[in-house]
Amino acid sequence: MADLYDKINELYDQRRKAELGGGDERIQRQHEKGKLTARERIDLLLDKDTFVELNPFTEHRSTDFGLNEKVYPGDGVVTGYGKINGRPVYLFSQDFTVFGGALGEMHAKKIAQAMDLAAKNGAPFIGLNDSGGARIQEGVVSLDGYGHVFYRNAIYSGVIPQISVIMGPCAGGAVYSPAITDFVFMVDKTSQMFITGPKVIETVTGEKISTEDLGGAKVHNTISGNAHFRGESEEEVLSMVRRLLNYFPPNNLGSSKLEGETGDDWRPDLADIVPFDGVRPYDVRAVIEQVVDHASFMEVHREFAKNMVVGFGRIQGETVGLVCNQPKFLAGSLDINSSDKAARFIRFCDAFHIPIITFEDVTGFFPGIKQEHGGIIRHGAKILYAYSEATVPKITVILRKAYGGAYVAMNSKAIGADLVFAWPNAEIAVMGPQGAANIIFSREIARSGNPQKTRHEKIQEYREKFANPYIAAARGMVDDIIDPRETRMKLIQSLEMLRQKQEERPRKKHGNIPL
Ligand SMILES: CC(=O)SCCNC(=O)CCNC(=O)[C@H](O)C(C)(C)COP(=O)(O)OP(=O)(O)OC[C@H]1O[C@@H](n2cnc3c(N)ncnc32)[C@H](O)[C@@H]1OP(=O)(O)O
Numbered sequence: 001m002a003d004l005y006d007k008i009n010e011l012y013d014q015r016r017k018a019e020l021g022g023g024d025e026r027i028q029r030q031h032e033k034g035k036l037t038a039r040e041r042i043d044l045l046l047d048k049d050t051f052v053e054l055n056p057f058t059e060h061r062s063t064d065f066g067l068n069e070k071v072y073p074g075d076g077v078v079t080g081y082g083k084i085n086g087r088p089v090y091l092f093s094q095d096f097t098v099f100g101g102a103l104g105e106m107h108a109k110k111i112a113q114a115m116d117l118a119a120k121n122g123a124p125f126i127g128l129n130d131s132g133g134a135r136i137q138e139g140v141v142s143l144d145g146y147g148h149v150f151y152r153n154a155i156y157s158g159v160i161p162q163i164s165v166i167m168g169p170c171a172g173g174a175v176y177s178p179a180i181t182d183f184v185f186m187v188d189k190t191s192q193m194f195i196t197g198p199k200v201i202e203t204v205t206g207e208k209i210s211t212e213d214l215g216g217a218k219v220h221n222t223i224s225g226n227a228h229f230r231g232e233s234e235e236e237v238l239s240m241v242r243r244l245l246n247y248f249p250p251n252n253l254g255s256s257k258l259e260g261e262t263g264d265d266w267r268p269d270l271a272d273i274v275p276f277d278g279v280r281p282y283d284v285r286a287v288i289e290q291v292v293d294h295a296s297f298m299e300v301h302r303e304f305a306k307n308m309v310v311g312f313g314r315i316q317g318e319t320v321g322l323v324c325n326q327p328k329f330l331a332g333s334l335d336i337n338s339s340d341k342a343a344r345f346i347r348f349c350d351a352f353h354i355p356i357i358t359f360e361d362v363t364g365f366f367p368g369i370k371q372e373h374g375g376i377i378r379h380g381a382k383i384l385y386a387y388s389e390a391t392v393p394k395i396t397v398i399l400r401k402a403y404g405g406a407y408v409a410m411n412s413k414a415i416g417a418d419l420v421f422a423w424p425n426a427e428i429a430v431m432g433p434q435g436a437a438n439i440i441f442s443r444e445i446a447r448s449g450n451p452q453k454t455r456h457e458k459i460q461e462y463r464e465k466f467a468n469p470y471i472a473a474a475r476g477m478v479d480d481i482i483d484p485r486e487t488r489m490k491l492i493q494s495l496e497m498l499r500q501k502q503e504e505r506p507r508k509k510h511g512n513i514p515l
Contacts, residue, residue, distance in 0.1 A: 018056040018073035022097030030096055034191055036166060036234050038078045038093040038101075041128050044093070044238045046082035053080040054114060060106045065137040072098045075107045075122030079114040079121070084245050090118035094130035096168055097099065101131035102105040103174065104138040110143025115152040122251035124161040126241065146173045153180035158351035160249045166191040166217075166227070167234055167351060175226075182348050183244065183300070184212035184227040185237050186217035189419060193220055193227070207454050220242040223336060224406060225304040243298060247319045248310040249352055256354070260317020261293040265489040274361070274399050274484070276425055280329070280430075284309055284324045284359055287399065291357075291488045307331075307366075308338035312354070316492055321349035324359035325410065327400075335366040343382035343513075350390035355495055358411040361400040377481065380409065381514045387413045389511060398422040398469065398478070403431050413477045418501065419494050421487070422469035423479045433463040488510050 019039065021027065027037055036044070042051050057073050076098035078435045081090045092111045094101035100461040102110075111127070112461045118125040134142040153162060157180060164178035165185045170193045178193065180397045186193070194215035201207050201214070211217065220227035229244075232239035249256040275282055288297050292313030299311035307330040310323050323342050325332035349356050363369070365380055387394065387409070395418060407428060411417045422428065431434065437458040438445070448454035482490055 002316050005250060005361075010255050014083045016072065017055065021074070021076075021095045022099075026097035028418045033190065035096070035130070036094040038044060038128065038130070041155065041167065041234060042078060042080075042082070042093050044092065044235060045085060045126070046089075046239060047086065050082040052082060054117075055079060055110050058106050058110050060138070062104065062138045062141075064139070067137050067251040068239070069503055070099075075104065075110065076100070077103055077110055078105075079110045081114075081117070081119075082121055085220045086171075087245070087250060087311050088121070088123040089121055089126055089245065090114050090121075091126040092129065093486045094168075095390065096132075098161075099132070099135055101129075101143055102133060102135035102148075102169065103131060103142055104135035105141040105145050107362050108134070108142070108148055108237070111143075112148045112152055115149070115156060116159055120150070120154045121173060122160060124163065124245060124248060124250060125156070127166065127177065127181070128165050128168045129174070129404075131174055132169055133174045134171040138345070142150045143173065146177070149177050149331050150180060153177050154196065157182070158252060160251045161245070161352065164242070165241060166193055167235060168192075171195075171197060179226065181253065183229065184220070185229045185231070185241060186220055186227045187234050188230055190215045190234075192216055193426045207227055221301075223304075223305045225341065227299065228301045228304075230303075235255070244312075247298065247314075247431060249319075249354075251340070254353075256319045257312065258317045260314055262316055263348065265492060266485055267291070267488050268485050269444060270484040270487055274423070275426070278401055278427065279331075281327045283328050284326050284332075284399075285473050287359055287487075288322055288324065291315070291491060292320070292322075297322070300345060303439045304360075305333065305335070305337035305341045307333060308342050310342060314496060315357075315488070318495060319354050321354045321356045322359065323356060323411070325362040327361050330366055331363045332361050332381055332401075333366040334383065334409065335371055336376050337376050339376070339379040339383050343386040346383070346386040346390055348408045350386070350392050353392055355393035355395070355498065356387075356390060356416075357491060358394070358409070358410070360398045360402050362403060362406040362410055363401055364404040377437055378514045380405070383409045384415060385511070385513045387411045387417075389505070389513075390416070390501040391501075391505065393495060393501050394418050395498075396492060397422045397482075398426040400426060402426060404429075413479075418498055419491055420478050421480055421482045422472065423484045423487075424481055425467040426478075426481075427463075427467035428472040429466040430468055433459045433467050436466070 058075050059071050060075050076095050077092050079092045162181035163183050164181045175193045192211050192215040217230040221230045270290050273286045296314040307326050309326045412419050441458040445451050445455045469481050
């Protein structure tokens, strides 16, 4: 007669069966492609021995197309919770060895259940995606399953941080879950995202393209902007996810402060980074590195819209979001992609109480027919909207140029900056002296006996009058003009003084950001 120990042994047998997914042969195939299994990935992502699995015995209940003979406990996805750097997270990891990780009714139900638990418990949610998309044999119920996941991605947006890691194919409707989440990671060469694959594209439009060129990690990190990070291997990507999570509070009610660097906050090197000559480029990341705690800067969207640098850093242990013009590319001007990039980042910071520091050196919005016809008006408006809407501490440091509408957009006092500092070489004006002189003194220059000399004089006149920070400071648009070397010190003081900041907005259901 069977006793309890037989039942316990049977339980372990069942667990082992669930852990085997689609079986040894398919696991081997997964490894041959240079990919890890769903469970190996979880082991790498989480702190050692912290994973607790949920619903390992879930099965699909479909019978069409022979599915009644193909039943795998767990139904192609591993879900559960564990810890990263000692803090709880919830996750799913799709098992490509079972129906190619394809999502069916019960598979989706497991994901949705884990998401609900993450939201109720205020913990970040991470999706490890490796899937052939909707499980074709299950038909419309698998589409419905996606709907349940997308809905949760949307309603929990701004409640808990959500991260997607693409570790294989992610095609068709499947891409819309990652697209709604806050940050998307991809693995070079082994991950792809697209709505319709190369074959469909060729049939419909006649265009020929490889899977990798259509939706590989490089394409989405550099061209489309759909992904924020990429790594050479799964191991590298998972360690990047662990690092990123360190910056976040667990939810929209928490805060994220670690032990930070204190001590010598006078940074002499800051005086030498930004060239005095306004047209000479430099790398704004050198300024960031000097201001934040040592080696604490983690850039987001590093390869996309390089004229804007955004990312997380720490100042005395407190997480800050950095939004910075990058004079090394397009003279740091704002264009469609950099506006989208900055606006989305600002909104993430605001949703999770992360103070925003803006380093400004901007010549204006990037001119051109492509930009105008591409909707720079609507896209540029997103930055204005996102900064205005944000109620977290917002501090701007004008490093050099702050021209035109871009000056207003880059967290100016008028759109809600709490504190604006300018370095003594800052130029805050409607436009650069050259352009300004050519417009307002065009007649004098044309009538002059020596137009070149007159133009030069007029440019100098405009520069002396407006290309400095003192007029803006006199009108209260700049709170103080500071020695560049004391920038970190000023930011530490400012963050401390703004820590209890409370700012109310008019009551409304929600605003309508120009999308
Ligand atoms: C709303 C939507 O999501 S629409 C999109 C629907 N999905 C698709 O059109 C993609 C269909 N799948 C594919 O194109 C390919 O399987 C790829 C590109 C994902 C992967 O290709 P490969 O790495 O060569 O793997 P392969 O094709 O052998 O698939 C592995 C297994 O997953 C199964 N599979 C893959 N995708 C699906 C799917 N969508 N539904 C059910 N089973 C699937 C395959 O039948 C195969 O099963 P097997 O191990 O029993 O033979």
